[in-house]
Amino acid sequence: MAVERIDYQAGTVVGRGALVWNEKIDGPRPLLLVMPNWLGVTDAAIARAARIAGDKYIAFVGCMYGEGKTCDGPPTSKAWVDAVASDPVERRKRVNAALDTLVAEAEKRGIGDTSKKAAVGFCFGGANVLELARSGAEFDAAVCVHGDLAGSIPARKGDIKAALFIFHGSKDPIAPKADRDALEAELDAAEAKWQMLDFGGLLHAFAEEDVNVPGIGVYHPGAAHQTYRMLDDFIQDAFAKRL
Structure with missing residues (x-):
């Protein structure tokens, strides 16, 4: 997989993200923005984007902190x-800039099908993907994983223009049931196309292999496997207008 670090203007900061794609595959592929957890654009976040992208997508790992x-x-x-959450307008500028950069860089290289755009985020990244959708950005599918x-x-x-899929653990202390109920009401009022899947008894960060914080976030291999499979199916269905 090719990985290229890219600097871009993101609100008041200069982000440094990572474009990830299989350079051995010919032809344009759909675009997938991958927003990482609160650790930033780490090697693990880039490796996760590469696994999701595979041969199907041109991926870009967005930067919310700058540099x-x-x-x-x-x-x-x-x-x-x-600090990011304290300024919601700036936050939306940064995540929108990541999507715009993915489009621009894919077009520049002639590798992206810019008519098909999706975003997936994990933990803090999931929240940022929801903010991208709330901002009215034009893309097909937004997937929030334990955000x-x-x-x-x-x-x-x-x-909200994108179809949304929210994966959640029913015992997640970061976003309790009251937050899930409030989000459902918000999405219904916005007349969004959405679906939510709760994994019974699971905590935060169940889809991230390196997390093991008892009582807060614990990796669950079965739920992770299902999540990665279903998010891909959802995105493909959104591209095909089957939702």
Whole structure:
């Protein structure tokens, strides 16, 4: 898989993301924005994007902190996330810039089918994908995997253009049932096309192999396998207008 680091303007910061694709495959492929968890554009995030992209997609790992910054976790990661979340307008500019950069760089290289665009995010990245959809961005499918579900600026009727799929653990302490209920009400009011899948008894971060924080986030291989398979099916169905 080819991996190319790319600098781009993202709101008030210069993001450094990673374009990921199988350079041995000919012909344009659909575009997939991959928004990473709160650790930033790490090698693990790029490897995850490469696995999802495979031969099917041109992927881009977006940067929310600027300069491709990464960290090892709390307290730094929490401080960085809180700083981004404190300015929802800036946050939306940054995630929209990541999508725009994916489109521009794929077009520049002649490798992307820019008529088919999707986004998937994990944890903090899942929340950013929801914000991308709430902002009214034009793309086909948004997949939020164990993300923070509460948004600072609720979507209004007609704002959300993408079909949404939210994967969640029923015991996730980061986004409790009250947040799920509020998101459902928001999406219904916005007349969005959405679906949500709760994995019974699971916590946060069930689809990320390197997570094991008892009581908060624990990897679950079965749920992860299902999630990756179903998110791909959902995106393909969105591209084919079957949803």
